[in-house]
Amino acid sequence: MLNIILYFFIAIVVIQLFYYLIVFAKFSFARAQEIKPTNIPISVIVCAKNEEENVAKYIPLLAEQNYPDFEIVLIDDASSDTTLDIFEEFEKTYPNIKLVKVKNNEAFWGNKKYALTLGIKAAKKEYLLFTDADCYPASKDWITAMSAQFTKEETIVLGYGGYEKINNSFLNKIIRFETLLTALQYFSWAKTGKPYMGVGRNLAYKKEEFFNVNGFIDHIQIRSGDDDLFINQAANSDNTTISFSPESFTYSAPKTSYRDWFIQKRRHVATAKFYKAFDKIQLGLFFSSQLLFLLLPIALLVFQFQWILVLSLIGFRYLVTWIVIGFASGKLKEKDVMYWYPIIEIILIFTQINVFITNIFSKPAHWK
Template sequence: MLITLFYFFIAIVVIQIFYYLGIFGKFAFGKPQEITPKNLPVSVIVCAKNEEENVKKFIPLLAEQDYPDFEIVLIDDASSDETLEAFEEFEKQYSNIRLVKVQNNEAFWGNKKYALTLGIKASRKDYLLFTDADCYPTSKHWITAMTSQFTMNKTIVLGYGGYEKIERSLLNKVIRFETVLTAVQYFSWAKIGLPYMGVGRNLAYKKEEFFNVNGFIDHIQVRSGDDDLFINQAAHKANTAISYNPESFTYSKPKETYGEWFTQKRRHTSTAEYYKFFDKMQLGLFFSTQLLFFLLVILLLAFQFQWIAVLAILATRYTVIWTVIGFSAGKLKENDLKIWFPIVEIVLIFTQINIFITNIFSKPVHWK
């Protein structure tokens, strides 16, 4: 029995090394990305619901982008605070800001995809760049950096949306590490021609891509997924590029309690069940091998079975993964996370298990 488990353990580690070296290494060991300005006409789309404080801070950073041809489409999704009033002031202040006011619709009550659809239809530019109301770009060249990856064929660009660093916070390191790992996954799969998701905090595509798939209509009943479900449907090898130059990054404030972050991750995880079959399988295999790895290590060492070989395999696995994560974190300017990898990986694995079990018995709440 133990010999079977030992060989199974080896197979699990081989699968994980394949993921990290064979797939994630495509991003980790890739060359730094250069920016070649394209000066394409761009509509920056921001949808907000009850984000008064955030929009007051961050909309001016968008309006002050150093880019020759862009507008900002601000969408107020029936906010009950002063978000709409703040948007109206910005519309008066900046000539390139256009405001879309969304009234509650009985058929699409509280549905962000409905609000985004109205904003997209109201936009006047051919290229759309999305970010959230609580996000801000790292530089005045954010639009330039993101649009530089568009070509005649590449009409979808996946960007990186990180979270602010909070000193002496383990939760913050867990949140940021999970964000890095997620980005490494969707960047790497896109690089090998199998894009499966993107994040609405930093995402761009040509407007025609939206209409080619009839917008969000195929998953309009799913409250989340205006970013990842759309990309899962519309993106493919020929039309998708990635942007990882540091000037293309956006950041937002992370959750400050585990409960808030857990609720957020429940919403994100719940959309994965609507992914294409292959994408669900590769994600399921990746996360299941992570869990099985730890369970088998504990079991084999507890029985002291081939313990020297187990420790050698353990060391090999950590060396490979640490190297890939290290290079990836460096590209995403998250260098401080490298040393925390062994700890935060364990936290993430058991959080994923908790999310999976919790989502079975109750549905997460979406959009404000």
């Protein structure tokens, strides 16, 4: 029995090394990106529902971007606070702001995808750049950096949406590490020609890509997924690229309680079950191999069975992952989370299990 466990453990280590050395290394060890401005016309699209504090702070930062030809499409999704009033003031102040007012629709009540569809149709430019109402660009060259990755063939650009750093907060390190690991995955798979998701905090595509798949119609009944489900359906090896220069990042305030972050994670995981079969398999295999990498050695070490080999495999796997994730953390400006890497990884693995189990018995909440 111990021999079987050992062989199984070796197989798990091989799977993990495949992910990190073959797949994830494509992003971790990629060259830094050059920003060659294209100056193509861009519509920046922001959808908000009851975000009065955030839009008051962040929309002016979008309006102040250093870019020659862009408009900002602000979508108010039937807010009950002063979000619409603030948007109307911005529309008067900035000539390149266009306001889309969404009223409650019985068929699509509270559905962000319906609101976004109206905003996309209202956009005058052919290239669309999306961010959320609670996000802000890392630089005044955000539009320049994201749009620079568009080519004639590559009409979908996946960007990085990070979270602000909170000093002396271990939860903040967990959240930022999880965001780093997620970006490492979707950037790397995009570079292998298998793009499977993006984040609405920082995402761009040509308008024709939206209409080529009939927008969100195939998953309109699923409240979440205006970003990852759309990319899962529309992106392929030919039309998708990534943007990871620091100027292209966006940031938002992270959750400050484990409970709120857990609720957010439940929404993300619930959406993933609607991915294509290959993407569900590769994500499931990665998570399963992470979990088994933690559990299988316990039996071997308890009985001191081939313990030198087992410890060597554990050490080699951690060395490889630390290097690969470490290089990615440097690219995405998240180096400080690596000091806690092994501990955070274990916490994330068991948090993921908790999320899966909880989602089986109840549905997570979505758009406000």
